[in-house]
Amino acid sequence: MDRRQSRRKKGLLRLRQPIPDRVFTTAGLVVPVVLVLLWFAVTALGLVKPLFLPSPLAILEEAWRQISTGILFEDAAVSSYRIIVGWLSAAVLAIPVGILMGNFRLFEGALEPLISTVRYMPIVALIPLTILWAGIGDEQKILILFLGTFFQMTLMVMDNVKNIDVNLIRAGQTLGFSNTEILWRIILPAALPAIWDTCRITIGWTWTYLVVAELVAAQSGLGRRIMDAQRYLATDTIIFGTLFIGLLGLLTDYAFKRTGRSLFRWTADR
Incomplete structure (x- = not known):
């Protein structure tokens, strides 16, 4: 035994x-x-002052206050809208650009140096420019989320495509497939599971940019609530807001995982 x-x-x-x-x-x-x-x-035990670390009960009380007043759902709806639109805008452009870069050396050579440079630029430094370009409405917040996601997603999709076994492509060429046929019948089906994982990872990054996106002139939103709480040293609001954003991100990640398992069953054992 x-x-x-x-x-x-x-x-x-x-x-x-x-x-x-x-x-x-x-x-x-x-x-x-x-x-x-x-x-x-x-x-x-009083080892840390409540100003620096409120108790879990204080966080629960703050959660109930926001739920009972409706503030939480209003902020969550506004922030979720910005996240979805910002991420979708980045994905719609980044996925085809990444596929082109992964398949054609010309596109990779022309775009990778620029994209690799821009992706290291701090998003916070771009806030003044985004205000000039898009004003202070939702468009500016969505633009920040787009810029924080697009460049990383493009390079990751490029790598997803480049990691496909080249023998599959050569087999298609041997069978007389055109470039378009190889792309649609071989490359995309083989790369889709990895591209889906890239989408799952990058939407997580988009959630992390939420507070930055709602830093300026936002009237509502989870990130804005956290920034307002900072002014008044409302640590319980800051911690609860941060945990709630993390929870929404976790639910998003779970939804992507479940959907990916249903769409790509053959990758379940990886």
Whole structure:
């Protein structure tokens, strides 16, 4: 019996080996629960002043206040709209550009130096320019989200396409396929699972740019609520807003994962 138990324990730590779903789910819950308990203990013992770290109960009270007054849902709706439009705008342009760069050296040579340079520019530094270009309305916020996502997504899609086995392309050429046929019948089906993962990752990045996008002249939004709370040292509002943005990002990530498993079942074991 002891040997069986030891084998099971070792099996949980074997490289790239599947584990029971129950264990997988439990492991994902244990760490957050432990952190919350430590957080509660630190604040209950008075080791940190509430100004710097409010208790979990204070965060729950702030959450209930925003829910009961309707502020939370209003801010979430506005921010989600900006996220969706900003990310979709970037994806609609970045995916075809990335595919072209991944398949044609001419496009890669012409665009990669520029895109690689711009993607290292700090988005915050572009806020004055975006205000000049798009004003202070939703267009400016969406433009910030677009700029924060487009350049990274383009290069990632390019790499997704370039990582396809070249023998597949050569097989298509041997069969007499044209470039268009190779693109639609070989390259895109092979690259779509990786491109979908790229979309999942980049929409997560878009959520991280939300506070920056709503930094200037925003009347509502989750990021704006956090920036207003900073002025009044409302730490509970800041922490709750940050956690709620993380929760929305997690739900988005989960939706992409579930959809990806349904669309690309043959990649389930990867």
